Amino acid sequence: MQITELTPAERRVLEAFPRGAGVDFRASGDEDPRTGASWGPDRTVRAEVLRALLLEGPAEPGQIAGLKLKGARITGKLHLKYGTVEHPVQLRACWFDRRPNLHGAQLRDLKLSDSVLPGLTAGALSVDGSLRINCCRFTGPVRLAGAQIARSLFLNSARLGTTEPAGADPAASRPGAGQDDLGPDEYDDPGEPILQLNHAVVGSDIWAAGLVAHGGIRLNGASVEGLVNLEDAELSAPGATALHAETLAVGTDVRAKRLRAEGRVNLSGARIPRQLDLAYARLATPDGQALRATSCVIGELWLREAVPVRGTVNLRRAQIDLLHVPPSVWPGTVRLDGLTYRVLAPHLPAAERLPLLEREAGGYVPFAYEQLTAAYRTVGDEAAARTVQLAKLRRRRRTLPRYARIWGHLQDATVGYGFRPMRAAGWLLALLVTGALAFGFRPPAPLKADEAPQFNAVFYTLDLLLPIIGFGQESAFAPRGGYQWLSYVLIVTGWVLATTTAAGVSRSLRRQ
Incomplete structure (x- = not known):
């Protein structure tokens, strides 16, 4: 494509790029980008033009070039696979008819906030600054597996995936529908997670407060130097895994107050040195494990004021310093063999804690009684410790032959x-x-x-x-x-x- 073939809208972008100036195509600041399919040529920019600017665009002396668009309708595929972009990229409140491909690309900074996209392919992406996709709407998967983000990843209030009525064609309602030249990366596996961050490395925090995801989120093997914030998030993957974060390593906390997860939350092998906060959360997998945190190391696990868990809670072989779970939150079936903890909160009489040990899926587990005894002795409640030991012997008695029971x-x-x-x-x-x-x-x-x-x-x-x-x-x-x-x-x-x-x-x- 020759530079002389630009449309008036594209000419505005070209003129602003060398100075890093912004171009705002919106009629008003509160315009809904979901209506982008109806935007006319006066605000339509081809993805190949943006690609040419980002890879080979001019820069004025003494100015910092950059791409800063708002309210644009971007047609075609923004193909930056393995490309190196030295300029900041801001494509806010834009509507994309094709899924950008940023796989293996190297960028300085990327902002897609408030935009509507059919998905994002950005595995192994490298960002020197932050990746901001706040309030974005993705109808297809966001693939960030193996991404390297030097600072923070922002997903606040983003909406991932769609909920279509039974019998509807999901492709018919999303950007990019009806195109015959879709690349291999634009076809979705029905079973793949809607957000893929497995083995990603984030130099600061992941902010995903208010995130809504219709499909699984995968964080297996990810490393986050700071915290992961999932407060007020809604994760929906009925019958599957809503949050798959095996061997996740964070530097501080996982904040998930008021999290609503329909589907398994799997944190097996995770390392959370400070707090896993699930206060006021709703966890539901009625026919399976609602929370699986086996073999993990957690500073504090909070389920304060949470709705009673629907499904099994599996904490086998986990190591937790403070376990703050009221008895009313535990489900009817638990797996606690090998769970170690130092302090239980709130401090309650042994009679209120002992019924939980009767819900062990594996039957009588002596270690669970010994661990509860140790927790009471840690806080100096010797009377409660003796009560637990007596309950242990009574529970063991039910497993003995008749003569021994007598x-x-x-x-x-x-x-x-x-x-x-x-x-x-x-x-x-x-x-x-x-x-x-x-x-x-x-x-x-x-x-x-x-x-x-x-x-x-x-x-x-x-x-x-x-x-x-x-x-x-x-x-x-x-x-x-x-x-x-x-x-x-x-x-x-x-x-x-x-x-x-x-x-x-x-x-x-x-x-x-």
Whole structure:
């Protein structure tokens, strides 16, 4: 194409480019770029003209050349694959009829905010500054896999993908529809994520507050030096993965307050040193895992005031310093085997935390009880720690053979497996009172009347109950009839109490 073939609109762009001046084709500042298909020749610019300017455009001495357009209708394909652009590029509130191809390109700075595009192919893109696509509308996938962005990526309030009624042709309503010369990169795989940032490197932050995505977001292996902000975002991928961020590494936080995710949120292997904030979030995958964060390392995980999760929460082998999840948020099925945490918030009685451990998909998991015990001991709540240990032994008892369960019930009823030692004292006191009253009412006959000491009902009962200590009463008197059977009951009960108490106390001491 020769430079003399420019239209009046393109001539305006050419004249402004060497000085880095802006060209605004809009009739008003609040014009909706979704109506761009109806814009006339007076604001239409061919993509090949823009390509020629960006790669070979003139520059005035003492000026910084740059492409700055607003409200343009860009026709054709902006093809900058593997190209090097030394000028800043701003194409704001523009309407594209074809998907730009920036794969492997090197740019100084790129702004596409408020524009409408059929997608973006920019894998391995390198941007020295920031990439801004705030408030953009993409009807097709945004491919940024392997991109290198020196500063920040801005996706605030962007809308990705479309929701078409059943039976409709999605291609019929998007820019670029009906064209016969679409390149291979402009055809979409129905199963591909709508936003692809896997293995991307972002030198500062990803800002995506208010993002709406109809389709999955992929951040696998991405590295973000700062934070990822997904506050108020809406991610919709029913029956699939809404946010796929395995081995994501961030420098500070992942902020996702009020996130609404219909589909799995997968953070397996992620490294989030400060906070994963899902306060007020809505996570829903009714027939699968709503949140999967296995083998990840997180400073603080917050689900404060979140809507009860619909679907399984899988935190196996995760390492979390602070876990702030109210009991009401947990779903009916969890996977917590190997999960380690130091502090639980808010601090609640053990009775309110223990039901969660009954929801473990794998059944009885001893480590989960030990971890909860350690968390209570970290904050100095020893009574709650003992309650958890007692619950663990009761839960374990259900997995044992019948004969072992009987012995367990006996230890539980008498001394609470050693965690309730006062129960033994209560049983002994009750038996002592019973025996003292019974033998006091009808003292047993002495074996040798001339050698027997004076009968004492209390010490006689103690002689029967305590297998080690002797007061000389049991060997001097012999009850008869029903009282003899009572003495047998007291002897057997005393031995049982002594044995279970010793076993329980020994178990408790071993743990401590």
